[in-house]
Amino acid sequence: MLSAKKIIKCLDDHWPVLETLASRSALGSFSFQDVQALIQRYSPGASSEQVFREAQRLLQQEVLIPLAKSSQLELNRAVLEFIQFLIQEHQLGTVGDIQSRIEDLDRLRGKLKAAADAKDVSEMRRFIRLMDERVREVVKHFRKNESAILHLVEQAKADESKLSLAKRYSAVMEAFDEYIEPVLQMIDINGPFQHSIAALELLLSDLIIHIEQTGFLQGEKEPLVQLRTRLLEMNQLGRESLIRSTDVLMPLREELRKNTLLSRNASALLALLRKKGLEPTLEQLVPKFSSDHQKFSLGSANQITSYMAELVDYQDELYQMPQQVDQAAHHNIRVPELADVLKFARTQQANTDLSLWLAKSYPQLPVDEMLFLYQELSRAPSLKLQHLEQLTELEVNGYRLTLHPFAPTAQSGN
Amino acid sequence: MQIELEQLSQLADIYKKLSTGFHISEQDFALWQELDNNEEAYSALFTALGNQLKRDSRGFFHFEVDDATVNMGKISRLFALTTYALVEFFADKGQDPLRALFDEEISHEILASILQQQYHLFEQLEVYSATDLKREVMNRMLRYGFAKAQGEQFKLLSPIYRYLDALMAVDQLTEETNTEQTNTEGQADV
Structure with a gap:
């Protein structure tokens, strides 16, 4: 009895062993000692007793099954298929697999129609679910077979043995004659596949339109639409998968392919990449080159490490500060407070015009400060000032100002 | 070894290219010929600068680096x-x-x-x-x-x-695994 959790634990514990056994499954059965040797190889530290126990465990879990009337073992079929699914090493199925599903779809179509005519909702649901299942199975087969063909082709291309072309490619030829050709015939535009699909699509569309028009069985519309979509998708997917399979098989079938050491290696490597992923394999292989610019920009951990390593040898350079250049002593200008100036101006009872008085009283003041004071004073209500008609010119800190000055009005002067 | 910098006329150009990861092949005729003629001097100079100049017999020069970014x-x-x-x-x-x-x-x-x-x-x-x-x-x-x-x-x-x-x-890689397999199979028989 297979126990799901235990099987998964087993797969996890002994993945490399099981993967190797799966890849050898085509070669036939193996012995209990083979399994022990494999376990020993992948966990070198284990004692022989542990190894025996682990091998025994695989047997108890029924991951390994003894052959009839023999001490030889084989992988449990379900486990093997799961492993093959995981490592994408499928075995090529037969046309019959797909054909039988399509025939079943035909049969179910009749039943669905009958159920729809009788307005039997529960039966309709059941048939829709069954058809959905069949369509999914067909899609699965297309995918599986494409991957299987890729695998065949890769093996044939990377085969090292000095066999004749015919022998080297025998599996490929077989795949072509026994899978590709019949499937091509089947999905041909006048073939049975297309007839079934077209009839089924018609039925589904009619049902959907019927539901839309009458509003009856509204709840069944969604699964019908889903089924129709999946059906069309299956058709598309089957064609594409077949085209791709033919593309990879063609060069071999036509004996076009040039087999050199280089091309054999390229095939082997690309197959490896397809199954194991890019990163781990290419990482060790690719030539390394880099630029200084990147060497000195801190992007990765090892860049930071090397940066730190360089810090160890760091020596500071003495830096000579430049000589101070003598400058003329800065005049410490005290900008007078506005209130003080106002008070001062009032007590002085300045009679002359305001600008002249300011220039005389604060000769050191910068021009902008001076103008600010001038503006503020001219607005101050406590000084009664009036604008004069004639222009006054005065020089303040090298700037020549021309303005209509403010002067005290006649009353305030008195 | 005495390196006459004046004689290495394309130094700046060559260094700039190589240090950005460029591979100088016979295609870049002027630079390649310069490197070809003064390989020793360039190699010594670049080594002193911390870069390993590598010449490939199939006609190209590049800097060898250990860790790529x-x-x-x-x-x-x-x-x-x-x-x-x-x-x-x-x-x-x-x-x-x-x-x-x-x-x-x-x-x-x-x-x-x-x-x-x-x-x-x-x-x-x-x-x-x-x-x-x-x-x-x-x-x-x-x-x-x-x-x-x-x-x-x-x-x-x-x-x-x-x-x-x-x-x-890659060939060596697969060969290694093959021999490994035959080894273990041999053991299994024992």
Whole structure:
């Protein structure tokens, strides 16, 4: 009895062993000692007793099954298929697999129609679910077979043995004659596949339109639409998968392919990449080159490490500060407070015009400060000032100002 | 060894190219000839500067680096994948892959074909179209001296041998696992 959790634990514990056994499954059965040797190889530290126990465990879990009337073992079929699914090493199925599903779809179509005519909702649901299942199975087969063909082709291309072309490619030829050709015939535009699909699509569309028009069985519309979509998708997917399979098989079938050491290696490597992923394999292989610019920009951990390593040898350079250049002593200008100036101006009872008085009283003041004071004073209500008609010119800190000055009005002067 | 800097007339140019990861092949005639004539002096100078000048007998110079930066790793993976996909492509067309690799001009159609054939691999490196492939891979190959432009098309140059050498190492890898397997099988029999 297979126990799901235990099987998964087993797969996890002994993945490399099981993967190797799966890849050898085509070669036939193996012995209990083979399994022990494999376990020993992948966990070198284990004692022989542990190894025996682990091998025994695989047997108890029924991951390994003894052959009839023999001490030889084989992988449990379900486990093997799961492993093959995981490592994408499928075995090529037969046309019959797909054909039988399509025939079943035909049969179910009749039943669905009958159920729809009788307005039997529960039966309709059941048939829709069954058809959905069949369509999914067909899609699965297309995918599986494409991957299987890729695998065949890769093996044939990377085969090292000095066999004749015919022998080297025998599996490929077989795949072509026994899978590709019949499937091509089947999905041909006048073939049975297309007839079934077209009839089924018609039925589904009619049902959907019927539901839309009458509003009856509204709840069944969604699964019908889903089924129709999946059906069309299956058709598309089957064609594409077949085209791709033919593309990879063609060069071999036509004996076009040039087999050199280089091309054999390229095939082997690309197959490896397809199954194991890019990163781990290419990482060790690719030539390394880099630029200084990147060497000195801190992007990765090892860049930071090397940066730190360089810090160890760091020596500071003495830096000579430049000589101070003598400058003329800065005049410490005290900008007078506005209130003080106002008070001062009032007590002085300045009679002359305001600008002249300011220039005389604060000769050191910068021009902008001076103008600010001038503006503020001219607005101050406590000084009664009036604008004069004639222009006054005065020089303040090298700037020549021309303005209509403010002067005290006649009353305030008195 | 005494290095006469005045005699190394193309020093600045050569250093700038090599240090950005460029591969100087016979294609860059002036620089290649300069390096070819004064290899020892350049090599000594670059070693003192912390770079290892490497000359390949198939006609190119480059700096040897131990640790590639993360980013360059991705670029190098792209170069590798493209090169191997091209080998596969030419072999399938019945051409000798090695000769075709350097003789054929790589056109947009060829790029589109190899992308279609190895889509699931290119996808993992975020290359989704022939235009991506041209921009991400071929244009960069130009920048690092692995290819030259021939109008709208590309021609691969001798530094590509670095990737072909790596491909030959695969053979050793698989052979190792094979012998390992036969070894264990031998043990099993015992």
